[in-house]
Amino acid sequence: MTPLLDIRQLRAGYGRVEVLRGVDLHVGEGEIVVLLGSNGAGKSTLNNTICGLSQAWSGEVQFDGQNLYRKHYRQVVQSGLIQVPEGRRIFPNLSVRENLELGSFTRGRPSRARNLERVMEIFPRLRERIDQHAGTMSGGEQQMVAIARGLMAEPKLLILDEPSLGLSPMLVEEMFTLIARLHREGLSILLVEQNVGQSLEVAQRAYVLENGTVRFSGSSAELLASDALRRAYLGM
Secondary structure (H helix, E strand, O other): OOOOEEEEEEEEEEOOEEEEEEEEEEEOOOOEEEEEOOOOOOHHHHHHHHOOOOOEEEEEEEEOOEEOOOOOHHHHHHHOEEEEOOOOOOOOOOEHHHHHHHOOOOOOHHHHHHHHHHHHHHOHHHHHOOOOEHHHOOHHHHHHHHHHHHHOOOOOEEEEEOOOOOOOHHHHHHHHHHHHHHHHOOOEEEEEEOOHHHHHHHOOEEEEEEOOEEEEEEEHHHHHHOHHHHHHHHOO
């Protein structure tokens, strides 16, 4: 089966500093794949390079039959590859409704009303706060806004970058329940996380990134079952 997202020998960095050193990664249609790694491993650089926010040095990025290597981020969004960035990056002075509607600025505009209703069904709290300034909401609620904004663009593949970061244990549980629900509804997801245990529970496959290189790729079950692999790559 041809992967939905197929990355081969991707190299990228900043200035003369190479961060990604020949990364191979793929996500199949309908999969949740988790990308694990410590701070500084290159996870955010990989996300930004895939999404056109940083320029690749070399390699291949194929998505849904399109060549996205070095494409402008607007073309990446138009293709249906949508990132929910680390740190939420909502517009704090705009209302929840305005934040969500901006998610369909480039893609999904004809279905804006229908998609708005869908994300409010997924996140009932957003319906209650639809006219509230997003910056006055709690961290968990702001994360809901960020994910809902991504869904407004009708993603074929959703990249979630550290969605549980800074959330309370209860909200982390809710976040992973949501991720599992989106997957059951048919959404393909690349989950970038440091929360190892819960990420591996919801994902079919896993990659471990270390110093800009993929050190492990295989099934989540394999990674969880092997004491040697868990000690070597996850510190567990």
